[in-house]
Structure formats: structure tokens, C-alpha cells
Amino acid sequence: HLFCIKVDTAESGDPTTRVGAYKILRGHKASVASVAAQKYGSKICSGSWDCTINLWDTDEATSELSVAGKRRKGNNQAEETQLEGEADTSFVGHTQCVSSVVWPEHDVIYSCSWDHSVRRWDVPTGKESLNLFCGKALNTVDVGGEGSALVAGGGSDPILRVWDPRKPGTSAPVFQFASHASWISACKWHKSSWFHLVSASYDGKIMLWDLRTAMVDGSTGLWERRIS
DSSP states (O other), X not given: OEEEEEEOOSSOXXXXXXXXXXXXXXXXXXXXXXXXXXXXXXXXXXXXXXXXXXXXXXXXXXXXXXXXXXXXXXTTOOXXXXXXXXXXXXXXXXXXXXXXXXXXXXXXXXXXXXXXXXXXXXXXXXXXXXXXXXXXXXXXXXXXXXXXXXXXXXXXXXXXXXXXXXSSSTTSOSEEEOOOSSOEEEEEEXXXXXTEEEEEETTSOEEEEETTTTEEOTTOOOOSSOOO
């Protein structure tokens, strides 16, 4: 299940007493591994161990939500209800756990999976529009860089890969960074620089990469503990 949380900051006091799930989104048949939100809109997507990506609309005015059978009382003793919602649609194509999803554009979702692929999905049609195969189970994917079009991914080897879907023959990465000593657990593009990409690994290190030199930025601090 996915839980949607809202925080009531109108009243003073212990903020933990005002936080609770007000929507429960049901539909996956296995554990949910990843989630991403539409940048401008009310929709979210989720990737699961059931190999699917589900699309949800959290807007009460447009989505089909029903009141849950159970009511609960908050610390203020007022009865609260929880809404339940079902997925608008499911994107099917991955054959193993969908480990990471990102929503970089209004009508475009990217996903990666333990099936060794990065895929791009057209939101209105639910159809796959790109499939990049890397030969390794993938843990993380992000989209950014030049033109907000580069795709970075990492997984069950020490190599951080970058693809450019705009180029012919996009199945081959345009960059491969291999300074980590263990699996890559996360990667993120810098929000204000086309040239910088950060990665985290089970080797206990965070590395900042500069695409102009294809090298690690030496000023980056390194964590001396495992990152998961």
C-alpha cells in the first residue's frame, strides 16, 4: 500500500500528534519499492516488486476514492476517516522488481529494474517508448543534465552509467564512471548544473562527478560508513 500524509500546522503543540495517513492507495500485489510525484499536478507513480508501475491520482475531486471501513480517533479525540483509492492504470513490461521511478516531465516517467533495464513511459498512453539494457540489476535512475535529457543509472556493480536518448544507438552509455568499489545505491543530477552528478554506493562513499572532465570532483566529502 501507499500512504498519503498531510500535516496540519494550524494548531500549536506537538506536531507528531497531527500527522497521519489520510489516503491509502491499494493495488500492488507485492512490496512497493519506489515512488515519484508529478511535478505540477496531483498524480503519483509507484514501482513494485510485482514488476508493475501504478499511476494514482490523489486529487479528491477527480479520483475515485472511497471512505475506509475503519475510523480512528486522533489525540484531539475527533473522529478522522481515511480514504482509499485504486490505481488509475498500470504500466506493464518489467520482469523483475521496479526499483526506482522518476517523473521528470509532465507526460514522461522513467523506471529502472532488477531486470537490467531502464524504461521510458508515455503517461497518456501507458506505452513504453524507450528501453535501455545495461546487463546489470539496477537500483536507481535519475534524469537531468544537459537539456534535462540525460539518464543516469546505477546498480549491482561499481559503474555509474549515463545514457543520452537523443543520440542514435542510445543503448550504449555515453559515460561510464567506475571509481566506486561496490554497488551503487543512489544517484541524482545537480538541480542547477548540467555537468554535475552525484552518486552513493555501498562502499561508504558519495562521489560528485563532473561530466566535462569525466572525473570525480576532488572536493567532495566521503562518508566512512555504509550507505543504503
